[in-house]
Amino acid sequence: MERREFVALICAFPALCAKKLPINILRQEHYVMTVNGKVSLSELGGALPHEHFITDFSGAGSENHPEYTELQALDLLLPHLKAVRDLGIQTIFECSPSYIGKNVKLLRKLSTLSGLNIITNTGYYAAVNQKYLPDHAYTESTVKLAERWISEYVNGIERSKIRPGFIKLGSDNAPLKEVEIKLIEAAAITHLKTGLKIAIHTGNAEAAVQELKILEKMGVKPSAFIWVHAQNDQTGETQIRLAKKGCWISLDGLNSTENSLNKYEKNIMKFKATGLLNRLLISHDDGFAAVKKDGQSGFIPYQNGNTLPYVTLFTKLKPALLKNGLTEKEFDLLTVTNPASAFRIDKR
Ligand SMILES: [Zn+2]
Numbered sequence: 001m002e003r004r005e006f007v008a009l010i011c012a013f014p015a016l017c018a019k020k021l022p023i024n025i026l027r028q029e030h031y032v033m034t035v036n037g038k039v040s041l042s043e044l045g046g047a048l049p050h051e052h053f054i055t056d057f058s059g060a061g062s063e064n065h066p067e068y069t070e071l072q073a074l075d076l077l078l079p080h081l082k083a084v085r086d087l088g089i090q091t092i093f094e095c096s097p098s099y100i101g102k103n104v105k106l107l108r109k110l111s112t113l114s115g116l117n118i119i120t121n122t123g124y125y126a127a128v129n130q131k132y133l134p135d136h137a138y139t140e141s142t143v144k145l146a147e148r149w150i151s152e153y154v155n156g157i158e159r160s161k162i163r164p165g166f167i168k169l170g171s172d173n174a175p176l177k178e179v180e181i182k183l184i185e186a187a188a189i190t191h192l193k194t195g196l197k198i199a200i201h202t203g204n205a206e207a208a209v210q211e212l213k214i215l216e217k218m219g220v221k222p223s224a225f226i227w228v229h230a231q232n233d234q235t236g237e238t239q240i241r242l243a244k245k246g247c248w249i250s251l252d253g254l255n256s257t258e259n260s261l262n263k264y265e266k267n268i269m270k271f272k273a274t275g276l277l278n279r280l281l282i283s284h285d286d287g288f289a290a291v292k293k294d295g296q297s298g299f300i301p302y303q304n305g306n307t308l309p310y311v312t313l314f315t316k317l318k319p320a321l322l323k324n325g326l327t328e329k330e331f332d333l334l335t336v337t338n339p340a341s342a343f344r345i346d347k348r
Contacts, residue, residue, distance in 0.1 A: 004145075005040060005165060011119065015082040018299045020070050022080065024054065024247065029346070030167055030192060030344045030345065030346055031344065032091075032117070032119060032340065032343050032344060032345065033119065033153075033163050033164065033165035033207060033345060034081075034091075034111065034117045034118060034119050034120065034165060035104060035107045035108040035111050035118050035120055035162050035163075035165075036101075036108060036111055036112070036117075036118075037163075038266070039117050039122075039310060040139055041340040041344055042062065043090070043117070044091045044117060044336070044339065044340045045088070045089070045090030045091060045336060046087075046088050046089040046090055046091070046291040046335045046336055047090065047091035047092070047093065047117075047228070047301055047336065047339035047340070048084075048089060048091070048092045048093065048284070048310060048313070048316070048339075049093045049226075049250060049252065049281040049282075049283045049284050049338075049339045049342065049343070050093060050095050050113075050199075050228060050250055050252035050281070050283035050284075050285055051092050051093065051094060051095065051283060051285065051286055051287060051309075051310055052094060052095055052285070052286065052287025052288070052302075053073075053077055053094055053096065053103075053106070053107065053110065053288065054068070054073055054076075054077070054096070054101055054103060054106070054287070054288050054289075054290050054299065054326050055096045055100050055101040055287055055289050055290070056100060056101030056289070056290050057101075057289055058190055058292070059099075059131045059132060060131065060132050060133055060134050062116065064119070064292055065292070066290040066291050066292035066298075067289065067292075067297050068290055068297055068299070069110065070105075070106060072299075073103075073106050074110070074113065075108075076115060076288060076299055077110055077288075078110070078114060080188070080308070080309055080310060081110060081112065081114035081116055081310075083308065083310070083311060084116065084310050084311065085112075085114060085115060085116060087311060087314045088314075089116070089226035089310075089314065090116060090117060091116060091117040091118075091119070091120045091339065092116055092117070092118055092119070092310070093121065093165070093166070093283075093339070093343065094107055094118055094120055094121075094229070094231045094302040095121065095168055095169045095285075096124075096126060096287070097121060097124065097125040097132065097170065098122075098123070098125060098134075099124070099125070099132045099133070099134060100125060100132050101290060101322060102120065102121075102157075102159050104120050104157050104158070104160050104162040105160060105162070107120050107162070108160075108162055109152070110162070110335060119164075119165035119166065119343065120157070120162065120164055120165060121164045121165065121166050121199070122152040122153060122157070122166075122167055122169060122190070122196070123149060123164075123167040123168045123183070123187055123190075123198075123247070124137050124145075124167045124169065124170075125168065125169060125170035125254055126169065126171055126172075126177070126180045126183055126313065127170030127171055127172050127201050127203065127243060128170070128172070129172065130177075130179060132170070133179065137179060137182075137183065138179055141271055142185045142186045142189065143186075143189065145183065145186035146186040146187075146189035146190045146193070147165045149164075149167065149186065149187070149190040150189075150190050150193050150194055152164055153190070153194045154194075164196065164225075165186045165196070165343060165345075166196050166197045166198070166199055166226075166343055167190055167191060167196050167197065167198045167199065168199050168200075168201070168228075169183050169184060169187055169198065169199070169200045169201065170200065170201035170202075171184070171200055171201065171202055171203060171205065171207050172203040172207070173203035173204045173207055173213065173325075174203070174204060174206035174207040174209070174210050175210065176207060176214075177212070181214060182193035183202070183212045184198075184215065184288070185214060185218055186213055187200075187215075188214070188218035188219070188220045189218070190217055191220055191224055192219060192220065194220075194345070195345040195346050196343075196345060197224050197225075197226060197342060197343055197345075198215065198220070198224055198225050198226065199226040199228050199250070200225070200226070200227065200228055201228045201229055202227055202228060202229055202230070202232070203232065203234055204233070204234075205230075205232065205233040205234070205235075205237075205238035205239075208227045208230065208233070208238060208242060208247075209238060209341065211225065211240070212225055212226075212242060220331040221246065222245045222246035222255075223246040223247070223248070225247045225248065226247075226250050226281065226342055227239075227247055227249055227250055227258065228249065228250045228252060229250070229252060229253065229285075230242075230249045230250055230251055231253050231267070232261075236267065236277055237268065239267075239271075239287070240270075240271075240274060240276065243274075243276045243279035243280070244267075244276065246279070247279065248279055248280075248281055248338075248342045249271075249276075249279050249280050249284065250281040250282075251264060251268075251281070251282050251283075252281065252282070252283035252284065252285045253284070253285050253304065254282060254284050254285075254306075254312055254313055254317060255304055255305025255312060256305060256306050256307065256312045256316050257282065257305045261312075261316055261317055261320055264282070264317055264322060265317065265320055265324060268280065268282070268321060268326065268334070269321075269323045269325070269326070272325075272326065272330065277330055277333055278337075278338065278341075279338075280334055280338060281334075281338055281339060281342055282313055282317070282334055282335065283313070284310060284312060284313065285304070285310065286301075286302055286306055286309035286310050287302050287309065288300065288301050288302065288309075289302065292342055313335070314335075318331055
């Protein structure tokens with residue numbers, strides 16, 4: 001398609017036209033991999049880069065996993081996803097990893113029924129004292145683990161044909177343990193082969209510095225690393241330092257309490273003042289936990305400060321930011337351009 005025709009096409013949809021993306025990231029060879037296949041960057045629109053739908057925290061070795069039907073999950077989630085769509089958000093990155101309840105078939109159904117782009121992940125989560133690691137994470141080599149994840153990208157997850165759109169890992173505080181380092185190296189190999197970006201749930205700022213070092217040593221560019229939960233950086237100095245190197249700084253625990261709104265506003269304005277807004281991602285880390293008690297399964301909202309999941313960024317933080325000097329264009333940079341740049345897969 002000619003660029004002229006393409007612009008005409010997106011301008012037929014006011015929401016897309018209003019949020020024009022810079023030409024360099026509109027190039028057709030870049031895309032994001034959703035649970036329904038490739039989506040061009042211009043179709044992503046407003047995006048939430050770190051959320052969950054249904055998680056299962058019972059652990060990789062648990063024999064007591066909660067059970068739920070697809071209908072129960074749809075009843076729970078679709079009204080919230082509709083509310084998200086009504087705010088003009090078009091894309092959600094679902095960050096629940098393997099062995100914490102990742103359910104890719106449910107994600108595809110939710111995407112189809114809600115009209116949202118939904119992206120899932122590959123990789124293993126070693127945080128919380130490795131409670132969610134399968135035994136083979138310890139016994140298999142780095143290359144073998146990378147091969148598993150590359151195979152998910154090439155062939156689909158669990159024979160579903162649904163492909164991951166990024167690599168999701170988890171690490172506790174520094175110094176990183178041997179298995180955490182091995183998984184980061186496996187992620188580096190997977191990235192170099194597939195182009196999938198690497199998002200790491202990270203305990204503290206020192207761990208983020210160590211993660212970047214490992215990745216760079218493996219030949220991965222800083223821009224392929226998304227530091228998840230960067231709000232854990234007590235001083236914020238490491239955020240700035242790693243952003244200057246090109247890493248993505250994901251502030252993804254926003255909630256609707258005054259304390260959280262003030263903190264996020266301050267943090268974002270600091271990035272504006274340092275000219276680094278183009279390295280920032282904002283999200284809520286909202287979701288629901290499937291639980292089993294006395295033989296009965298059910299869902300519990302995380303409720304880490306948000307009464308309604310997934311919407312505070314647009315309903316509460318946006319007006320506060322605009323009142324305090326952030327422009328609409330800068331807000332679009334944070335919520336439209338940055339997620340597309342961070343998770344885009346460059347053709348190999
Ligand atoms: Zn999360």
